[in-house]
Amino acid sequence: MKVLVIGGGGREHALVWALHKSPSVTEIVAAPGNGGMGELARCLPVDVNNLHTMVDLVAVERPDLTVIGPEVPLALGLVDELESRRYRVFGPTKDAAQLESSKAFAKTFMQRHGIPTAEHALCTTLDEVRESLLRFSVPVVVKASGLAAGKGVVICNTRLEAERTAAQMFSGVLLGAAETEVVLEEFLTGEEVSFFALCDGKHAVPIAAAQDHKRVGEGDTGPNTGGMGAYSTDGLLTPAMRQWIMHNVAQKVVDGMASEGTPFKGILFIGLMMTPRGPMVLEFNTRWGDPETEAIVLRLETDILDLFNASIDGTANTVVIRMKPGASATVIAASGGYPGKYVSGLPITGLDQSDDDGVIVFHAGTAIKDGQLVTAGGRVLAVTAESADLRDALNKIYERLKTISFDGMQYRRDIGHRALRS
Template identity: 60%
Template structure:
């Protein structure tokens, strides 16, 4: 098989690494890829904002299977375009991907199907925001309706802060692009869990859970990012809780999408808050998370290609995934200044030494190759991913590897997995 992966980040590097391990795969092509992905796949240039360009690439490459990594091409309908031409493609259609591309659609969908989520209001102008905000107790969450690369969620300590934030989203001042809708939402307290599932439009199979660290600063402080680190352990969710989430959230979501004529096939990512009143859906994503994918895939013992093909072929009901017991963690090394402005083109050293650390895989998020030198090319640069028998061991390995890596201004959080470590004995 030749497998084509669309995307260029750490998630796509982890997917290429996992796909490459399949005995059925003879070649992995990644478009556009990055400097690290080029070590495991043939990288070809493509604009993932251009559906026509991606279709033309498929016509040239003739892949046996295409995996869509990021949310943007899904929201533009790349899966629909591939399917129309008979290409086998893993990911939801544009209408199904609205679970991620429109926060308003997702909230209204959850209300229609009695899926537990925070109370909310959808507003289309400042006057509606001012009226809706009276019904919420601060802190209040304000969300941009559309895709915002993890930066469209603002936790507001006062009602006036929320009104100003909504105005900034409407005007385009906050995100660079004006939104026509915002979602006002009650603030939920508890532990966040990333609960990802595979779906073929009818059947649902859970992946192992993970916990992301969105904030840039230690102790979960500072602005939101695309994700600064993640961990996954066998103990994160009791089997009975996994069953509850499947029964009350994941399966009703897939069933509801099918009932509404937009079957969801691909990865359903349920971002959950484990509250005192039970798990509540914070958001849906319509694809693998980044950096969750890195920690999840290093624990997968099954052939990932078999599982993804089962989703495409509608036979996921026959699939049983095998997972390693223990834990995995991914710590993101970012450019100084991220999630704001940052320099690129900075030389990276120490990767080969770091890769010799037992149990460590290094996935590249934002790198490119300048001659023989790997250099930085993004805000999130590397995802140092390690597995171990315990979360303590996995984190120790990841941080040990990080001490070998250097580039100017390299920043990473030193407290990834701190909540899990508190729950364990030394």
């Protein structure tokens, strides 16, 4: 079976790695891939922001299955285009992907279907922001409604700061593109948890929970990033809480989307805040998360191809998803200056070590230049391990990181600190 994976980050490298283990997969193509995927897949250039070039690539390669990693191709409607041409493709349609591509849509959807979430206001002008801010205490959260690569959420300690942040979102100064809608949201406190469910348009089936570390600095300080690391353990959620989330969030999403004529297929990523009032949904993603996926796939014992096929065929309720007991974690080695300005094209050394120590290095932002592996993004490597014990998995990762080097490399040394404290 020939599988095409769209994307070129750490998440896609992890999906390629998991697909490579499937006995049914005979060939993997990654587009565009990166400097580390070449050992497992044939990498082909493609612009994941250009719908037509991606469709043309599928028409040329004619894969048996296309797996879409990033959010942008989903928001552009790649699934719709491929399905209309009778290709098998894993992921939600453009309308279903609005759960992620429009925070405004997600908030109103949750209101309509009784899914617990923070109080909010939708604003299309700065005057509406000023008026709506009077309803909120501070701190208050300001969110870009559209896709923002994990950087469109700002916690503001004063109303003036919130107004300025919204103004920068509307103007495009903050995120590089002007927002037409901004969401103001009640600030919630508690532990954040990411929960992943497999959906087939009718059923939602639990996969695993993970905890991401968004802030660039240790102790959860500094600006938000796309994610500096994550871990997944059996103890993140009790069995009762998993069941509650599935009943009160995941299945409600699937039922609600179906009732509105936009069946949801693919991965539903539920970002939760475990507040004193109970779990509240912070956001939905409509694809595998990054860097959570890198940690989760190491624990996934079920053939990942079975998950993809069940989602497409409407048989997710028949799949037994088995996760290896214990824990896994991933730590991001990032470029100096990330999430701000950084330099690419820097040589990377120390990756010639084998994986005999149980550590897998997924490439997030790398390329081959003149035969040399170099940096090609803000998040460069996702150093990942699993073990019966979270501390042991993290110790393996940090030992491997000592051997890896590129100019300006930065990484957090406290991934998993909440779980280790408890």
